[in-house]
Amino acid sequence: MHKRYEIALRCGVSRTELDEAEVGTVRSDGRGQEPYLVHAVNGIEYRTKISTLRGDYRREDGTTGNRLRLWDRDDFAPLSDDVFWDRPYAIHWKRRKGNSKKEEFEFRAVTGGDLARESTIDDLVTQKIADWQANGWIPDMRIEPGDKTDELIRTRGWTFWHHLFPPRHLLLLALMRSRVTDARTALLFARVLDYTSKLCRWTTSSAGSSGQGAGKRTGGASDNPSNVFYNQALNTFFNYGCRSSSEILELFSKPLPNSQIFRQANVVNMSASEFDATNDIYITDPPYGDAVKYEEILEFFIAWLRKNLPPEFAGWVWDSRRSLAIQGDDEAFRRGMVAAYRRMAELMPDNGIQVIMFTHQSGAIWADMANIVWASSLRVTAAWYVVTETDSALREAAT
Numbered sequence: 001m002h003k004r005y006e007i008a009l010r011c012g013v014s015r016t017e018l019d020e021a022e023v024g025t026v027r028s029d030g031r032g033q034e035p036y037l038v039h040a041v042n043g044i045e046y047r048t049k050i051s052t053l054r055g056d057y058r059r060e061d062g063t064t065g066n067r068l069r070l071w072d073r074d075d076f077a078p079l080s081d082d083v084f085w086d087r088p089y090a091i092h093w094k095r096r097k098g099n100s101k102k103e104e105f106e107f108r109a110v111t112g113g114d115l116a117r118e119s120t121i122d123d124l125v126t127q128k129i130a131d132w133q134a135n136g137w138i139p140d141m142r143i144e145p146g147d148k149t150d151e152l153i154r155t156r157g158w159t160f161w162h163h164l165f166p167p168r169h170l171l172l173l174a175l176m177r178s179r180v181t182d183a184r185t186a187l188l189f190a191r192v193l194d195y196t197s198k199l200c201r202w203t204t205s206s207a208g209s210s211g212q213g214a215g216k217r218t219g220g221a222s223d224n225p226s227n228v229f230y231n232q233a234l235n236t237f238f239n240y241g242c243r244s245s246s247e248i249l250e251l252f253s254k255p256l257p258n259s260q261i262f263r264q265a266n267v268v269n270m271s272a273s274e275f276d277a278t279n280d281i282y283i284t285d286p287p288y289g290d291a292v293k294y295e296e297i298l299e300f301f302i303a304w305l306r307k308n309l310p311p312e313f314a315g316w317v318w319d320s321r322r323s324l325a326i327q328g329d330d331e332a333f334r335r336g337m338v339a340a341y342r343r344m345a346e347l348m349p350d351n352g353i354q355v356i357m358f359t360h361q362s363g364a365i366w367a368d369m370a371n372i373v374w375a376s377s378l379r380v381t382a383a384w385y386v387v388t389e390t391d392s393a394l395r396e397a398a399t
């Protein structure tokens, strides 16, 4: 008794069947409640909370623990007695359409041959993982607990950054990483990372690149794994998408976009309150109100890039330096911001300018921002109102 389903793939089903299937087997009532696993056996529907599967329990200190095994440094896949496993459930094939440049696509069920290939990959990764980690080709960095990183540990038991990547990508990424020899290939590699983790959600429509679970169908198909940072969080999924090697290699070779803003730049990595060069103009885009935990999500890249790097990065500190980040929306936030802006004000001439990019819906945070500017001995001389919503978000709102 394996206590699991065989997954069959059906094509050409009716609209009604598709709508019924679209609700999926992991459902939530949309009110921020824990999702349920829903399935029917002999016509009887069973619902089990995901938190029950995980074995959530209350600790004496009031916090919530669970019975997931915490993965180890040399783990890269679930062990047989882990609660959550993963397996391929469908393969999206593509081929050229006749002689044209267009491609046609088809989903096929997973075959014994596919599973054998996965197993070859597992064997290779098992043999090589320790060497790759020693060379800095795949991460051996722990996931430090934090607001955003806790989800990885709590909902999956992942404790090192390479746990976020499926074995077939670990193999490809280790080979690519061994060929990162200059700043350009390092940046291309970072782009590839964004498309290769288990945090890449399978998107099923042009509007489906946000939120958990199946995408809302709005017409126009686009079956693709999205990137990790379609939002600025680290979301785990039950059905992640895994890109083919050929598409990943394309990402690695596609040129990086050229910046229209500057031709020559000096990238200096330091706290704004310790800045030490005089400038006529400062343009800043400060953090505010804990909107995004940059200092945590950045570790996703640091884990892969910190060792064995090209000489261009010799002076960089490969640590997110969480303690230096201006955070929150309380007194510490205000103090940190004033220290940063006062420092920059000291470092500019009397007729210098500071341009501050600031977006927030909260009036209270706007009031804080005004106080911060005054307390830094700056004077507001102009304000521009800029619509910052992305094109797709505007379209979605309009429909």
Ligand SMILES: C[S@@+](CC[C@H](N)C(=O)[O-])C[C@H]1O[C@@H](n2cnc3c(N)ncnc32)[C@H](O)[C@@H]1O
Binding pocket: 270, 271, 272, 273, 285, 286, 287, 288, 294, 295, 324, 325, 326, 340
């Ligand atoms: C709103 S984001 C800027 C995003 C950036 N403009 C972009 O498009 O990617 C705010 C940035 O301020 C950085 N930050 C936080 N505390 C800082 C400090 N004390 N000194 C300098 N930068 C800081 C954060 O790490 C984050 O990268």
